[in-house]
Amino acid sequence: KQAAVTALAQAQNEANAAIAANDNLSPEEKAKAKKEVDDATSAAIDAINKATNSEGITAGQTEGLGKIELAKAKAEAVGNLEKAKADAKAAIEQNGHLSSEQKDKAKGEVDAATTEAIEAVGNATDKEGVTAAETSATPKVDLAKAKAEAIEALAARVESANSEIDNAQGLDNSQKEALKNKVKEEAKKAEDSINSATDVSTIPGLKDAGLSEVNLRKAKETAKANLDKKLADKTNAINNSSLTDEEKVEAINQAKEAKKAAEEAIEKISDENEITGAYDTGANNIAAVSETSAKKAEAERAIDEAKRVKDSAIDNSNLTEGEKAEAKAATDAAAKDAKAKIAAATTNADVDSKKQAGESAINAVSTDSGSKQAAVTALAQAQNEANAAIAANDNLSPEEKAKAKKEVDDATSAAIDAINKATNSEGITAGQTEGLGKIELAKAKAEAVGNLEKAKADAKAAIEQNGHLSSEQKDKAKGEVDAATTEAIEAVGNATDKEGVTAAKQAGVSKVSVILPAYKIRVSDTNNIDQTTKDKLKEELLRLNPGATIIFGDNRVTVNNLEIPYTELIAKGNYEVNVDTPNYDKPRFELGVILPDNNKVGKDKLNFNKSISNIDVDSNKEGTTSSNKDEYQNKKLPKTGAIEQNTIFYGATVLGLGLMIASLRRRIEEEKE
Structure with a gap:
């Protein structure tokens, strides 16, 4: 052991x-x-x-x-x-x-x-x-x-590929970053395949395949990025060409389709050496997209044909040689003017319009006398002046300018057509007079719309700068200004003469120029407006319309030249306040504020905008106070009907004194109805 x-x-x-x-x-x-x-x-x-x-x-x-x-x-x-x-x-x-x-x-x-x-x-x-x-x-x-x-x-190949991309010419930084991301994505696919392998003997093949895919992806994405650059250059050239807007859209779409086809061909390639050929084909197809306007060329040919026909008619007319020379000079000028306008046109419709106007101007050259030409010239001058005034009106939107110019152009074309059809001097004069009147009416309407748009902008700016209004009140008031302006612009558009335009414009400007309180001040005698009441009216009107000019008369007040009857601002009533406690013994008055649902635009012909002061009636309890307590307590208001400053016209004061008892709410509802 x-x-x-x-x-x-x-x-x-x-x-x-x-x-x-x-x-x-x-x-x-x-x-x-x-x-x-x-x-x-x-x-x-x-x-x-x-x-x-x-x-x-x-x-x-x-x-x-x-x-x-x-x-x-x-x-x-x-x-x-x-x-x-x-x-x-x-x-x-x-x-x-x-x-x-x-x-x-x-x-x-x-x-x-x-x-x-x-x-x-x-x-x-x-x-x-x-x-x-x-x-x-x-x-x-x-x-x-x-x-x-x-x-x-x-990873080493991705790094070298990134360096090659950084040194590539013709690519911007965003394209380079996108290209790098594509190479990175391809490398990630190869990496995932390698990580999924279970046999060490398969790794070399997976690595080589991954490197090939990375190289192929880099070549493909580089080619596509260069196609992007070609498309961007072509798009810029198209946008700067004389093509109409519609032709530009069509041309750009053609260039995009050429790029798309090239990209699809590139994506199908499995041999890196074939990518260059596919790229060249795409680049050539993009470059082949035309930047010449077929629409304008067709319109110019129509002008040439109209001039040829008119010149032939002049040659075969009974005009003197001198008159024939003058007539042909007129057709030359009309043709040149039409071609210049066609060249400057930006849409197909504009080209058609300028072509038609040019044809009308050429056709308007008289083979009988110079009276028709004189009438057409007068119309053209009025047309140009009206369109220039419209174009210079910064208060009009592009859409409003386009609409106004179309009215001027339509009136001109209609008048020229009427003149061309006239068989005597009376018909020529009538056509010219009617055309000039319609041109002036269109011009006046455009000016009125511009004034209304400016009044709207000024009114909304004044509302925005009014420090006494909440955001909701401002938005409500601005909405009413928009509605009043829209209504006035519609009225201007429906006017049939300049007087109607002026009336619609003035009514519209009045609607958006002055903001009034919705509820009326209570006074004991509506026939005897004392200075205290006037002061209160002025204070409230200035609060709602900072910087306004206010003038009191016998039975009305004028605010920024808008006359407002006192009956729109005052009503009979009185109130008492207990000396010791802030309780209303006889709440027989209506507060000088307005609830949101009573804020309306338009009343009879005055169409006053109303001011909003938010009041939470249900939360206003008897005897409560607020942060304004020190400012408003221990005040006694006499039974004169005058409204003491800072107690009636401001909702915060109402909350501070706890005025809204049940009988007061009932009284307000009665007065509202």
Whole structure:
């Protein structure tokens, strides 16, 4: 037994010494391995001590030595695995093109493979099992290393591709960034394929395929980016050409279709060498899109034909040679003017309009006398002056200018047509007179609309600068100004003469120029307006209309030249206030404020805008106070009907004094109805 124990102790010491000398093991792994050796030794010694014959002693010794050797072999295998793991992770760390995330992923795979192998080693029951478990980890670690190396190669290509993109000519920064992102996306696809591989032998092929796809994607995206540049240049050239708006849209669409077709062809290419040809085809097709206006060319041909016909008619007329020369000079001028206007036209409709006007002007050249031409010239002059005035009116929107100019042009064309059809001087004069009148009417309407738009802008600016109004009140008031302006513009449009235009304009300007309180001031005698009441009226009107000119008369007040009857501002009523407490004994008056649902535009012919002061009636309790308490308490209002400053016209004061008791609410509702 002693010999057996000695042999076990010697094996134990040798195993523990080998474990201690293994620098690849962590302190924990060494401790675990030594414990396995010590446990195996102790178990064997215990078995030997219990043995009753030499066979039992031998069996205990043999089993103990086997377990000691197994623990020693496991420790050695774990050390080898730890070293392989450290070597693999060090190699991964040295890959300079891998990102931190990519390195961490590869290291994680190495850790997982090592942990799995160490667990298999620990579960082995003999040295052969230990060797097999240790060997099983090698392909997995090698796979992780190979993946990292392949991904590193992809990352290096992406880096060099980015450098090439940065140095590319003709691409702006946004295009370069987009191109880099596409290359990065392609590399990510290849990286995902590599990461999904389970066989180390497939990694080189996946890497090469990924590099090819990255190169192909870079070439494709570079070609498409250059096509973008070609399209942008062509679009700019089209927009700066003499094409009409519709032709520009059509031409740009043609260029876009050419680019799209080229891009689709490029995307189908699998050989990088074929991309240049597809790009050249697309670039040539984009460049081939015409920047010459077919619409204008057709219109000019129509003008030439109209002039040819008119000149022939002049030659065959009974005019004198001098009159024929004058008539042909007129057709020349009309044709040149028409062509100039056609060239300047921006839409197909404008081209048609200018062509028709030119044809009308040419056709209007008389072969009988100069009276028709004189009439047409007068109309053309009036037309030009009216259109110039409309164009110079900064208060009109582009749409309003276009509408007004169309009315002028239509009136001119109709008058010229009437003149051309006239058979005598009376008909010519009538056509000219009617045309000039309609041109002047269109011009007056445009001017009136401009005045209304300016009045609207001024009124809304005044509302916005009014510090006494809330945002909701301002928005409500502005909405009413918009509605009043729209109504007035419609009335202007419906006017049939300049007097009607003037009346509609003045009524509209009045509607948007003055803001009045919705509720009336209560006075004891509506026939005797004292100075206190006038002061209160002036104060409230100035609050709503800062800087307004206010003049009081016998039975009306004038605000910015708008006359307002007192009956629109005052009503009979009185009130009392208890001296000691802020309770209303006889709330028989109506506050000088307005609830939002009573804010309306238009009353009879005055169409006053109303001011809004927000009041929360339900929350206004008897005897309550607010932050304004110190300013308003202990005030006594006499029974004169005059409204004391800062108590009636401001909703905040009403809240501060707690005036809105139930009877007051009922009275307000009665007065509203």
